[in-house]
Amino acid sequence: MQLIDTHCHIHEIIAWDDADREEYSVTARWHKSGITDPDAVIATAVNGGVTRMICVGCTVEDSQLAVDFVQKRPEIWASIGIHPHEAARYAGARKKLDAFAALAARPKVVAVGECGLDYYYEHSPRAVQLKILHFQFQLAQAYGLPMIFHVRDAFEDFWPVFDQYPGISGVIHSFTATEKELHQALERGLYIGLNGIMTFTKDEKQLEAAKKVPPGRLLLETDAPFLTPKPHRGTICLPKHVRLTAEFLADLRGETLEQLAEYSSANALALFKVS
Ligand SMILES: [Zn+2]
Ligand SMILES: [Zn+2]
Numbered sequence: 001m002q003l004i005d006t007h008c009h010i011h012e013i014i015a016w017d018d019a020d021r022e023e024y025s026v027t028a029r030w031h032k033s034g035i036t037d038p039d040a041v042i043a044t045a046v047n048g049g050v051t052r053m054i055c056v057g058c059t060v061e062d063s064q065l066a067v068d069f070v071q072k073r074p075e076i077w078a079s080i081g082i083h084p085h086e087a088a089r090y091a092g093a094r095k096k097l098d099a100f101a102a103l104a105a106r107p108k109v110v111a112v113g114e115c116g117l118d119y120y121y122e123h124s125p126r127a128v129q130l131k132i133l134h135f136q137f138q139l140a141q142a143y144g145l146p147m148i149f150h151v152r153d154a155f156e157d158f159w160p161v162f163d164q165y166p167g168i169s170g171v172i173h174s175f176t177a178t179e180k181e182l183h184q185a186l187e188r189g190l191y192i193g194l195n196g197i198m199t200f201t202k203d204e205k206q207l208e209a210a211k212k213v214p215p216g217r218l219l220l221e222t223d224a225p226f227l228t229p230k231p232h233r234g235t236i237c238l239p240k241h242v243r244l245t246a247e248f249l250a251d252l253r254g255e256t257l258e259q260l261a262e263y264s265s266a267n268a269l270a271l272f273k274v275s
Contacts, residue, residue: 071108
């Protein structure tokens with residue numbers, strides 16, 4: 001049995017000294033938990049049956065790091081993205097956006113994202129989030145890459161943008177919406193990324209939607225170091241924990257772990273074309 005973590009941030013374990021990253025808390029989060037060796041994290045995941053992982057970028061610099069990080073590591077691939085939280089940093093930064101776009105041609109880059117709209121936190125103004133999202137759609141279209149979407153409290157604005165770019169495939173990562181948004185995603189051919197939130201949510205609507213994701217559309221992810229599944233709440237999330245989410249979902253959906261592992265892994269291989 002093999003599982004695939006389609007969304008993690010383990011490359012940031014090694015970004016500690018990068019001046020660009022000081023204000024950004026993900027590396028600090030890893031280090032505060034005593035995690036400083038990404039290869040040990042990967043080895044533990046592989047030993048636990050998590051044979052492949054996708055490292056997801058959130059800024060230009062973070063995406064560069066992810067692309068470099070995956071080159072000599074056979075179990076991992078990179079996605080390049082500008083998170084909606086970070087959009088304001090790049091609104092007028094033409095040179096940085098050019099450097100970002102150039103990453104799409106690098107080996108082992110399998111997707112564009114995470115990108116999208118986050119109106120829950122609204123760390124960047126909505127108009128800027130939209131602008132940076134359009135930029136990433138155009139990049140994905142130009143390179144024929146699938147996209148990893150982060151959409152929170154913003155589906156009403158997201159769908160009209162998505163519908164302007166025919167032929168785009170992708171995943172709504174960290175899906176926690178209801179059956180309504182599930183159907184909107186499925187009718188557009190998108191995959192649904194489920195993570196540890198499922199194991200601890202008290203929102204019945206989220207669980208109902210998770211039950212109804214067709215087997216051919218479900219992807220597993222951790223979003224490590226965030227969103228640790230039960231029963232390890234309070235500790236840092238690692239890619240190996242994708243198994244806990246898989247076990248929970250198999251139980252919820254009335255399937256065996258092996259069934260869920262098989263189809264979710266096949267979906268990941270099909271969407272991201274990793275081998
Ligand atoms: Zn996200
Ligand atoms: Zn993420």
